[in-house]
Amino acid sequence: MIPRVKQYSLIVLAMVLSMVALAVVIYGPVAVNGQLSAVQRWNPRRAPADAVFLGDRACAECHKKFAGSYGPTGMAMGMEPVASSKVLIENPRLTMKVGAYTYEIKRDGKQSVYSVTDGKDTISFPIVYAFGQGKMGQTYVLQRDGKFYESLVSFYNETKGLDFTIGAPRMEPQSLNDAVGRLLTPNEVSSCFGCHATGAVSGSQLRLETFAHGVRCEGCHGPGGAHIAAIKDGKPGRTAIFNPGRLSGDELTQQFCAACHRGSNEFALLQSMHINNVRFQPYRIFHSKCYSDEREISCIACHDPHEPLREDAAFYDKKCLACHSLKNKTAALKTGDGTSCPVADKNCTSCHMPKTEIKNAHFKFTDHYIRIVRPGEKFPN
């Protein structure tokens, strides 16, 4: 009897161990490894000094579907090469007058020149970096004597013209030099390029000779070299590439996506920005009653990062109704809210995630603080 039990136990043990081993191969060693490796942790804003990026083409060889759908996304176009910038090509001459100063952005072949004049003197620069895809607008980073400046004026899609850059003082500059733009600190330069480009920041150093415009595949998944090498060696590729989709809901939203979109741990900064913080979705959604560590309420629950953003409210209904529907009581209980909306069963986001306009940005942002919005209530910070 005893040897039989022992034998049975050994079989069970062997089965358990092989299942664990299989899980490790499939899901990576998160659960059993003490120290997280670079494959398990990737900071989309800052590549390690030794990171080597292969570029989208290398990824597209296998991931054709994603490569095709990702190109036109907002993240992929977070920064436009000036030579092919849609905004700058479609708007070959942009002007604006602020007091004594006149701004002009003029297309000249494959480049655009940013100029400001007070009528006597003129300062001109070729635009080197165009930040933003133009859906809301586009801001320019200029280089002068080795330093970086944020253009004082930006392009806004709603007006198809120039206006003050968000955050810039909306007043006449004190001098022609001030009129050009704001000198960026080294930290700000790292932040700008870290979020709007891939491989532009290595450690704490800028690497502008080799970066890719926009958030490319490796911007979120990390360098792909080890992944491709593993596949070529016949090993499972999953263990050699970072997959943010494996993170918990909170880590994904408040740490990974928030690295650029800004999360709740930056509360002191964001609360000082009042309505302007509506742009920072991780921070906003954190305040929602239904926010939790579950992936069902994380960024990727509603947004497929490989696809262009869906803007029709109806698209998101099924995401809301997955929990907030009496038809799905189990899910409803999971959120702690077992009731359906008493007012409507469609276009949920139009009421519960109202579009909020930042006037100076000439754009209405979807407020990700999901809530019952009371008529006339102040913007909840």
Place this chain on the structure above:
Amino acid sequence: MIKALTISAVIVAVLLVCSAAGFAQATPNSKPKSESPDAEFERVVKLADEARLAERFDEAISLYGKALNIRPKWPEGWWYIGAIFYQRDLYTQARDTFQNLVALEPERGPAWAMLGLCQFQTGEYERGAVSLERGRSLGVNDNSELASVVRYHMALLYIRYEYFESAFDVLNEFVRFGHESPKVVEAFGLTLLRMPLLPKEIPPAQREKLLLAGQAGYNMAARRLDQSRAAFDTLLARYPNDPNVHYAFGVYLLPQDADAAIKEFKRELEISPNHYPSMAQMAFEYLKRDQFNDALPLAEKAVQLAPKLYAARNVLGRVLLELGQVDRSIKELEEGVKLAPSSPEMHFALARAYARAGRKEEAARERETFKKLQDEYNQKRQLDRSGSSEQKPEKPNPR
């Protein structure tokens, strides 16, 4: 010196304003033959108010004392007597009087504030800090002069007890209201150079250095970065090997140029090898850069040197979490929460660690605490920012 002139102004103003109503109803001096206790009380109060307005303070104290014999639970009586004692530098008596008042009205912020100021003057610094904190949390803002004096003394006590970051926050309120007095600048200097001294204890040889550091600190808080930089440049040129100078400059640089800041923290560690604030700052920056193995020894040493510094626990816990040492991380972060239960960022970090450990309920609880504290912080910030109390004229009631 500690007793600022403004204190006298506060007291006189409070006394004058509070007496206005009473003065209007003054009654004859002589005591009627058959007088009811109520009538006697009213009469004595009127006489006391008259004496106070005429600055016959001994007489006023005696008369208020009589009124309190009739009605021992008359709070204004205790307030007036306490204020007169304070005005006359009789801090022990003033302290005991305000102690009676706060026992009667424990929610009266200005009474706690005055008690704290008395305790400061009698050298009971720890108790003074508690009373001033209580006064500030209950609110003294209806009296902008008193609020300002309380803020200053609160900052001094934070400095004395080496809560330099808290002192900086409190002093920052002066910047918001544009109160750039030499005393405030001096307090900024003590804060930046992490010198746990009261102004009266500052050695004369250190004053110039403190003034420069104070100017750098005030301008840094006011976001006048060029002026702050100029003060730092002079400070560094004159005192390149003094403790805390490079650290302070590093703190100034950190939001703008983290690489340059790290160089300053390293220089500080050459001067003061056990400078745990530099270690913690560097550990935070390395954490931000995902250089966890660089951050770990610094964070561990900071905790070892300053086990009660919650920021050190915070950074160590977060670094350990990133290194996959979840249990150790939770232990450090739980300790941090014990040290700073009202710090939102401690609860946020602990929530993340619990989540990583699969302790969902505890993670949700910490997340909720974080939200609650964040809301409170936000409300306080908006209240402070509105600055309404500082801008409005004083209200007649000192409560």
